[in-house]
Amino acid sequence: MPVTLVDRLPLPNLKVYTAGSVSLLSIAIYYALSATSDPNWRVNVTQGRQEGMAEPGDLEAQLVMTSPPVVAGNGTRNISDQFVDVMTFMMQEPLCVWTLINLAYCSLAVFGFGVQRLVFGQLRVAEAQRVKDKFWNYVFYKFIFVFGVINVQYMDEVLLWCSWFTLVGFLHLLGQLCKDRYEYLSSSPNTEGWVHVRLACLLGGILTAATALLGAAAAWGLPAGRDTFAFMAAECILVLVAVLHVVARYVLQLYECDVAGPVAYYTHLVFDSVSLVVELIHVLHMVVYSNMLVSMASLVLLMQLRHLLHELQARVRRHRLYTSLATHMSRNYPMASKEEVDKNQDNCAICWEPMKEARKLPCSHLFHNSCLCQWVQQDASCPTCRRGLAGAAPARPAPHAAPLPNHLFHFDGSRYVSWLPSFSVEVTRVRGELAPGPALDNTAQQLQHMFPQYSIATLTADLSRTASADLTLDNILEGRLVAAEPIPEPEPLPVQQQPTLLDVATSTIEPWTPPSSAYLLPTTSTAGTDTIERSNRGTGHSTVAPENLVEDDVSLGGFAPSAASRAAALARRKERLVAGARLRYLRRLPRAP
Amino acid sequence: MAGSALRRLMAEYKQLTLNPPEGIIAGPINEENFFEWEALITGPEGTCFEGGIFPAKLVFPPDYPLSPPKMQFICEMFHPNIYADGRVCISILHAPGDDPMGYESSAERWSPVQSVEKILLSVVSMLAEPNDESGANVDAAKMWREDRDQFNKIAERLVRKTLGLPPP
Ligand SMILES: [Zn+2]
Numbered sequence A: 001m002p003v004t005l006v007d008r009l010p011l012p013n014l015k016v017y018t019a020g021s022v023s024l025l026s027i028a029i030y031y032a033l034s035a036t037s038d039p040n041w042r043v044n045v046t047q048g049r050q051e052g053m054a055e056p057g058d059l060e061a062q063l064v065m066t067s068p069p070v071v072a073g074n075g076t077r078n079i080s081d082q083f084v085d086v087m088t089f090m091m092q093e094p095l096c097v098w099t100l101i102n103l104a105y106c107s108l109a110v111f112g113f114g115v116q117r118l119v120f121g122q123l124r125v126a127e128a129q130r131v132k133d134k135f136w137n138y139v140f141y142k143f144i145f146v147f148g149v150i151n152v153q154y155m156d157e158v159l160l161w162c163s164w165f166t167l168v169g170f171l172h173l174l175g176q177l178c179k180d181r182y183e184y185l186s187s188s189p190n191t192e193g194w195v196h197v198r199l200a201c202l203l204g205g206i207l208t209a210a211t212a213l214l215g216a217a218a219a220w221g222l223p224a225g226r227d228t229f230a231f232m233a234a235e236c237i238l239v240l241v242a243v244l245h246v247v248a249r250y251v252l253q254l255y256e257c258d259v260a261g262p263v264a265y266y267t268h269l270v271f272d273s274v275s276l277v278v279e280l281i282h283v284l285h286m287v288v289y290s291n292m293l294v295s296m297a298s299l300v301l302l303m304q305l306r307h308l309l310h311e312l313q314a315r316v317r318r319h320r321l322y323t324s325l326a327t328h329m330s331r332n333y334p335m336a337s338k339e340e341v342d343k344n345q346d347n348c349a350i351c352w353e354p355m356k357e358a359r360k361l362p363c364s365h366l367f368h369n370s371c372l373c374q375w376v377q378q379d380a381s382c383p384t385c386r387r388g389l390a391g392a393a394p395a396r397p398a399p400h401a402a403p404l405p406n407h408l409f410h411f412d413g414s415r416y417v418s419w420l421p422s423f424s425v426e427v428t429r430v431r432g433e434l435a436p437g438p439a440l441d442n443t444a445q446q447l448q449h450m451f452p453q454y455s456i457a458t459l460t461a462d463l464s465r466t467a468s469a470d471l472t473l474d475n476i477l478e479g480r481l482v483a484a485e486p487i488p489e490p491e492p493l494p495v496q497q498q499p500t501l502l503d504v505a506t507s508t509i510e511p512w513t514p515p516s517s518a519y520l521l522p523t524t525s526t527a528g529t530d531t532i533e534r535s536n537r538g539t540g541h542s543t544v545a546p547e548n549l550v551e552d553d554v555s556l557g558g559f560a561p562s563a564a565s566r567a568a569a570l571a572r573r574k575e576r577l578v579a580g581a582r583l584r585y586l587r588r589l590p591r592a593p
Numbered sequence B: 001m002a003g004s005a006l007r008r009l010m011a012e013y014k015q016l017t018l019n020p021p022e023g024i025i026a027g028p029i030n031e032e033n034f035f036e037w038e039a040l041i042t043g044p045e046g047t048c049f050e051g052g053i054f055p056a057k058l059v060f061p062p063d064y065p066l067s068p069p070k071m072q073f074i075c076e077m078f079h080p081n082i083y084a085d086g087r088v089c090i091s092i093l094h095a096p097g098d099d100p101m102g103y104e105s106s107a108e109r110w111s112p113v114q115s116v117e118k119i120l121l122s123v124v125s126m127l128a129e130p131n132d133e134s135g136a137n138v139d140a141a142k143m144w145r146e147d148r149d150q151f152n153k154i155a156e157r158l159v160r161k162t163l164g165l166p167p168p
């Protein structure tokens, strides 16, 4: 399948690519140096050219006439002259030109990598996937544009468009990353301020660069015709709108705007519709310009057009629903009076936050206006008592749409572009398979929480072998996975000791005492307890004794202020729950049928 | 939208930490992503699932609490109301809009006044008393009705598995 082919394409990593580009450049420079060291290189080059091109003879003579100064000045050539020579030579030699272009791309890639490292750090899996999808999507549409719409004839033109799209695409991808990261940050409870500062700086940088590109489009595009300018400008405007939307969301957040309030709503509405309309016009323009209604390219464009129209329509429909709901609510349900709000001690049952202002339903339940508005869009009933709201919600919107698939364009390439076998249009990823990376590490950590007796390294190794959390889990549970390394954390009842413990359990005939009276095992009476103690000493750990389990449970009150200590407390509580349940189960065993 | 969901989830996490219902622990897997939680549920006493600690994953939508979270056991389960892949099928987790079984009145379905704690308590009572009407796992439903001993044996094996003990 071409889809997976793109994913598995052995793209070289950045280091290899950079090293290759630099060595190519040095070879090219060396070649240029050795070629220009000959004082008559200009003559040689032109002669070499003409052997291939059968130029008229008088031109040759003319060219030879122009070279004498170089020949004469050979002995005293200084470095700057030599540099100029090398550069001139490289610009003339096609192979060297390609090397330089490659170097430019390489520098851009290194720059992008640097920015990513500086601002985003390690990309999350979802972000990386989105960027990848967007990249291939972009490449595909620009390919269509250059060869299908503009129909370029000359290599220079292709090169110019390519470099333009490289720059714009670079900004597009950075903008996408900013948006994803912003969404992620706004959903994380605690982020340091400087993360936001760096993101804001990058947003500013993208805005400046996009504006500059818009200026460049005006400077170079306008002389080439209005169409060219429109094509170039549309791309810049799309980048600008996307980035400004993120900026606007930042501003809204900064002013602590009500997320469901009218200000936020209309801001999003404006940005969404501007971006949709610009893109729609852009695609429409391309269709009209390409002037070939039956070509494959226009088919692709029309598909995209249809998709955009559909989106715009959906947006308008959502907006109409919103306005009708807002008027309906304010007409039918009065805001609660000040006394009613004061008398009501409870928080809003939807968001669990205190209410300063509230809307009152006929059943006299109070909610935030915005909370209620959002709920009524889904279901016309009181959230608390489920009493129907007569005549509410004009039309129920479609139940929440399934999350959009990862690929960004809704175009089934294999069905329409059979003439483009090397392009996979739909970039999907194989689900359920764990590729090495953060996802796998995360799973390993989760497994390690559940089975502390295994080290992270063991789990990671097994996970990368099985590529599935379920298979590894099976391996662990069926005992196929051997805990190779010493147990890293105190483990009350390591699995390896089960036989003895089962013996303990069967020999202990005391009935199970509830946890409140502690796990007090008589330390001297039964041989079984000795086994536990001995085995603990054997593994060299000051194991959490059963008594401590309970005592600590009592002392575990409180909700730690920092994320790390909360996570640690949660992990401890989980460990205790499992350990306690295991112990209780083993104690219960003799009585079980 | 995600902001209000986050504040609400934080409040729920706090409440579940300070006043945990007995035998239930729940919290985000990693606070980097507050929308994915792991819950541990103790099998209710006096039932065939007694003593087991069943881990489950809760995935919250960005518009939580307007839409319900999705819940999936991440251990092997055998229960009439749990799909083979661990997804839990109870009415409280169904959004008001969808009604795959066609039998629920809207009163039993999701509403924003529900919470993680209420979901987990409902799941505990579901473990104790399977709902015969929803056939998420037809084999389990049939065995539950017709061959309770065999069902108990399977449950026993699952309980041991969740505790990391070898099968009896
Ligand atoms: Zn509210």
Ligand SMILES: [Zn+2]
Pocket: A361, A363, A364, A365, A382, A383, A384, A385, A386, A387
């Ligand atoms: Zn009510």
